Amino acid sequence: MLECYNKKLLRVNLTTRTIREEPLSDEFIGRWVGGMGFGVRLFTQEVKADADPLGPDNKLYIGVGPLTGTLAPLLAQTGIVTKSPLTGGILNTYAGGHLGTALKKTGYDLIVVEGKATGLVYLLVTPDGAKLVDCSELAGTSASEAEEKIKAATKRDGLHTMAIGLAGENRIRYAAVISETRAFGRGGAGAVFGSKNLKGMAVHGIQDVRVADRAAFETALSAAYDTLRKDLAEPWSLLGGFGRVGTGSGMAMINERHALATKHHRQTHFDQADAIGGDAFAAKYPTRPIACTACPVHCGMLHAPVKTRWGEVWTRGPEYETMYSLGSLVFSDDTDGLLVANRLAEDYGMDTLSLGVNVAFAMECAERGILPRDALGEGVRLEFGNADAVIRLINMIAHREGLGDILAEGVRRAAQRIGQGAESFALQVKGMEFAAWMPERMRGIAVTFSTANRGACHKRAPIGSELMNSIPMDSNEGRAALVAGIQDKVNATFTLISCRFLEFCLPTQQFVDLLNAASGLHYTEQNFLRLGEAIWNLERLYNLAAGISGAEDRLPDICFQPPSDLPKDAKPLTREDFTILLRDYYSARGWDSEGRPTPERLRQLGLQ
Amino acid sequence: MRTAAGRSEERVSLPPGAGLRDLLRTLATTLPAQFVREVVDPLQAGNVPTALLLVNTVNLPGPADLDRPLSDGDIVAFVPPMSGG
Numbered sequence: 001m002l003e004c005y006n007k008k009l010l011r012v013n014l015t016t017r018t019i020r021e022e023p024l025s026d027e028f029i030g031r032w033v034g035g036m037g038f039g040v041r042l043f044t045q046e047v048k049a050d051a052d053p054l055g056p057d058n059k060l061y062i063g064v065g066p067l068t069g070t071l072a073p074l075l076a077q078t079g080i081v082t083k084s085p086l087t088g089g090i091l092n093t094y095a096g097g098h099l100g101t102a103l104k105k106t107g108y109d110l111i112v113v114e115g116k117a118t119g120l121v122y123l124l125v126t127p128d129g130a131k132l133v134d135c136s137e138l139a140g141t142s143a144s145e146a147e148e149k150i151k152a153a154t155k156r157d158g159l160h161t162m163a164i165g166l167a168g169e170n171r172i173r174y175a176a177v178i179s180e181t182r183a184f185g186r187g188g189a190g191a192v193f194g195s196k197n198l199k200g201m202a203v204h205g206i207q208d209v210r211v212a213d214r215a216a217f218e219t220a221l222s223a224a225y226d227t228l229r230k231d232l233a234e235p236w237s238l239l240g241g242f243g244r245v246g247t248g249s250g251m252a253m254i255n256e257r258h259a260l261a262t263k264h265h266r267q268t269h270f271d272q273a274d275a276i277g278g279d280a281f282a283a284k285y286p287t288r289p290i291a292c293t294a295c296p297v298h299c300g301m302l303h304a305p306v307k308t309r310w311g312e313v314w315t316r317g318p319e320y321e322t323m324y325s326l327g328s329l330v331f332s333d334d335t336d337g338l339l340v341a342n343r344l345a346e347d348y349g350m351d352t353l354s355l356g357v358n359v360a361f362a363m364e365c366a367e368r369g370i371l372p373r374d375a376l377g378e379g380v381r382l383e384f385g386n387a388d389a390v391i392r393l394i395n396m397i398a399h400r401e402g403l404g405d406i407l408a409e410g411v412r413r414a415a416q417r418i419g420q421g422a423e424s425f426a427l428q429v430k431g432m433e434f435a436a437w438m439p440e441r442m443r444g445i446a447v448t449f450s451t452a453n454r455g456a457c458h459k460r461a462p463i464g465s466e467l468m469n470s471i472p473m474d475s476n477e478g479r480a481a482l483v484a485g486i487q488d489k490v491n492a493t494f495t496l497i498s499c500r501f502l503e504f505c506l507p508t509q510q511f512v513d514l515l516n517a518a519s520g521l522h523y524t525e526q527n528f529l530r531l532g533e534a535i536w537n538l539e540r541l542y543n544l545a546a547g548i549s550g551a552e553d554r555l556p557d558i559c560f561q562p563p564s565d566l567p568k569d570a571k572p573l574t575r576e577d578f579t580i581l582l583r584d585y586y587s588a589r590g591w592d593s594e595g596r597p598t599p600e601r602l603r604q605l606g607l608q
Numbered sequence: 609m610r611t612a613a614g615r616s617e618e619r620v621s622l623p624p625g626a627g628l629r630d631l632l633r634t635l636a637t638t639l640p641a642q643f644v645r646e647v648v649d650p651l652q653a654g655n656v657p658t659a660l661l662l663v664n665t666v667n668l669p670g671p672a673d674l675d676r677p678l679s680d681g682d683i684v685a686f687v688p689p690m691s692g693g
Contacts, residue, residue: 231691234691236688236689236690236691237690237691238690238691241690250690252610253687253688253690256662256665256685256687257662257665257687258665274616464690464691467690468660468689468690468691469660469662505691567664567665567683568664568681569663569664569665570664570665
């Protein structure tokens with residue numbers, strides 16, 4: 001039973017420099033399954049609701065899932081649960097690559113990091129044991145340079161790493177943790193690393209990963225690969241497009257649907273979108289796809305070094321969401337500029353989504369006369385469409401210089417500081433900046449941005465269905481319940497730390513089949529989804545205790561002002577629509593009218 | 609799709625009261641053969657579409673809606689029927 005688990009965690013206290021193993025009970029494992037489930041359950045028990053996200057009382061729960069390290073496809077990611085410096089609420093964030101497999105093979109399902117080191121350190125976990133390594137010489141290095149130096153110093157094949165750059169050290173509230181060009185992007189986990197003087201982590205594992213029922217697992221594995229193969233063979237498979245030119249493959253279609261957030265949501269369509277989409281990057285730069293462990297999709301696009309007017313640059317990506325945030329949202333069609341901005345964000349270790357929204361926010365302020373056009377210093381005007389302004393502002397944010405210091409706090413805090421009505425157009429919910437989608441256009445996005453536990457997050461929404469009109473994007477009918485169901489389903493798959501893309505084609509039952517065969521657990525599809533709902537409610541209870549009430553399930557005023565280029569048949573979101581959607585959402589969740597889980601619902605979910 | 613059509617935009621004049629079917633008929637005579645064969649013909653025949661039709665980004669009518677009249681200034685888009693997400 002539970003063969004695919006290591007059944008223990010590693011607890012690292014940076015203050016006392018003590019490292020110890022703790023067992024994970026069979027009961028705990030069976031109830032919370034892994035990944036996000038383990039992280040959220042332990043976090044909500046151990047981190048006080050009033051803890052400072054950037055103080056020593058916050059903790060990091062870095063974990064893998066029951067299927068990590070097996071050949072199960074798109075199940076190689078690593079997850080982090082912590083308190084977000086942007087929202088003050090609970091955060092879960094994920095990165096692909098090869099780190100997860102290495103971590104699983106160290107013999108731990110989870111690493112908990114707490115306290116604060118006196119000087120810069122990284123955590124090294126190998127078959128020889130776990131230790132903290134002082135690394136003051138890595139201060140100020142880029143994430144990738146730090147990772148290279150850690151690998152060089154360790155001299156181990158099979159070592160995989162994660163690290164922060166300058167942004168994390170400077171506690172930029174949306175700093176990311178980078179793992180070998182993949183990013184734990186959203187919510188500011190990099191700033192939490194920085195606040196603890198934790199530069200990174202390196203793991204090398206050699207333990208086998210076992211499964212409970214080998215024959216059943218092979219059957220489930222074959223079925224999963226068959227499903228994926230069939231999907232990838234479809235001429236219009238989104239995943240197939242991702243494999244050809246990356247996650248930006250849908251740019252033209254999204255633009256055609258007038259759903260591309262452009263010029264800080266002033267527009268829904270960007271005439272120059274072709275210059276910043278996936279096809280543009282694949283055509284302009286030497287490109288090859290790269291994959292995470294055991295992934296036949298290979299959506300990562302690696303570009304060889306090219307000369308730009310900002311110097312020679314190589315990068316992986318940008319992802320679709322970055323093409324929006326540092327492309328259409330800032331109204332720039334400068335392909336080289338976007339390439340360089342993406343590279344800088346990775347070097348400094350910053351979430352490109354929040355970063356782009358902050359840059360666009362500054363441009364919007366300048367457009368409205370709230371900030372001066374020369375706020376970036378000499379020679380570069382703060383205005384939409386200026387790639388030089390984007391690049392300079394990214395550097396200023398990472399170094400916390402001038403206006404950059406204000407924007408390093410995120411748009412919610414920046415808007416409060418700048419005043420003059422800026423809060424009405426700051427693109428954020430609960431403190432986290434918007435992902436690439438438009439609540440003005442897509443009702444599913446309006447629901448998920450406003451209700452997601454980590455802020456304006458797009459990871460649990462019916463995006464494809466709305467874009468393809470299998471459900472009309474501007475209808476309120478049944479939309480809130482649909483989103484709640486997706487939130488539960490995605491939360492359930494995040495206990496396995498599935499790549500979000502697997503759920504695009506794999507039926508829930510196939511996730512459950514893989515889990516049961518590997519673990520010996522007896523989940524049904526219904527119980528599995530119920531687990532996702534329980535985790536969603538646990539997060540919600542924590543956020544309520546942290547002072548994030550139902551009043552924060554809202555969208556900024558700008559979302560109720562129709563963009564200038566709406567097609568004539570479009571029905572933009574109104575406040576009346578939003579009231580209906582939120583009421584329906586609370587009802588679908590079994591929460592009261594103020595968005596609090598009812599005792600009865602919590603009992604049904606086994607949370608009381 | 610743009611490669612097959614040889615363009616990303618086309619302005620078309622139709623008589624008053626004309627619908628999508630009339631538009632497709634017109635495009636069948638003006639657009640390159642590959643686009644007509646792979647996109648326009650299947651739509652006209654009411655076969656499983658190789659493209660979705662959008663009118664003003666909102667409506668994606670099926671074969672039964674091809675006779676719906678178009679208005680002056682309507683924007684009709686051909687979108688690949690992406691699956692997933």
